[in-house]
Amino acid sequence: MHHSTRVAGKTYVTARLIAEAYLGRALKGEEEVHHVDENPFNNKPSNLVICPTRAYHMLLHVRMKALDACGNPNYRKCNICFTYDDVSKLATAKNGNGQPRYWHAPCAAAYQLKLYHARKNAKRLSADALLKELLDEPQLP
Numbered sequence: 001m002h003h004s005t006r007v008a009g010k011t012y013v014t015a016r017l018i019a020e021a022y023l024g025r026a027l028k029g030e031e032e033v034h035h036v037d038e039n040p041f042n043n044k045p046s047n048l049v050i051c052p053t054r055a056y057h058m059l060l061h062v063r064m065k066a067l068d069a070c071g072n073p074n075y076r077k078c079n080i081c082f083t084y085d086d087v088s089k090l091a092t093a094k095n096g097n098g099q100p101r102y103w104h105a106p107c108a109a110a111y112q113l114k115l116y117h118a119r120k121n122a123k124r125l126s127a128d129a130l131l132k133e134l135l136d137e138p139q140l141p
Contacts, residue, residue: 002040018043019050032057038064076100080107 003014015033020026022045027033034049034057035042051057063073070084077084080103090102 003043015040015043015048018045019048022048023050030054034060076102078102078104078107080104080111 004011005014005017006012007017013033015035016027019033027050030053032051032054034051036047036049039047049060051060062076066075066077066084067073069075069077072084072086074087075084076087076090078090079101085104087102089104091105091108092100092102095101
């Protein structure tokens with residue numbers, strides 16, 4: 001949700017117009033405007049940062065969340081326990097969208113163990129349900 005402005009019958013994102021006027025040039029194709037205070041309606045030039053790419057823009061948001069949550073913009077959040085920690089203490093891999101995911105090794109081990117037991121119990125419950133179903137069926141003569 002961004003504030004938009006109509007100019008000569010065309011709609012523009014207001015922040016882009018203000019950034020372009022302040023820079024004295026049009027924004028390049030991949031450049032994006034970031035609102036420092038995350039308020040898309042605060043389009044003061046001092047609140048706008050030009051990001052060279054969307055990836056850089058998203059990195060700013062990740063770092064801002066980490067700074068707000070734990071005081072260190074370089075920390076990342078464990079996707080299992082949701083606590084922030086130094087990346088040197090986290091394992092990492094990219095998800096299907098190419099975004100990095102982080103986790104503590106003990107969190108992953110505990111999660112895998114919990115998943116194993118859940119699957120084992122589900123199989124047992126399935127077998128128990130099938131047995132019950134077989135025993136409850138009327139017997140043919």
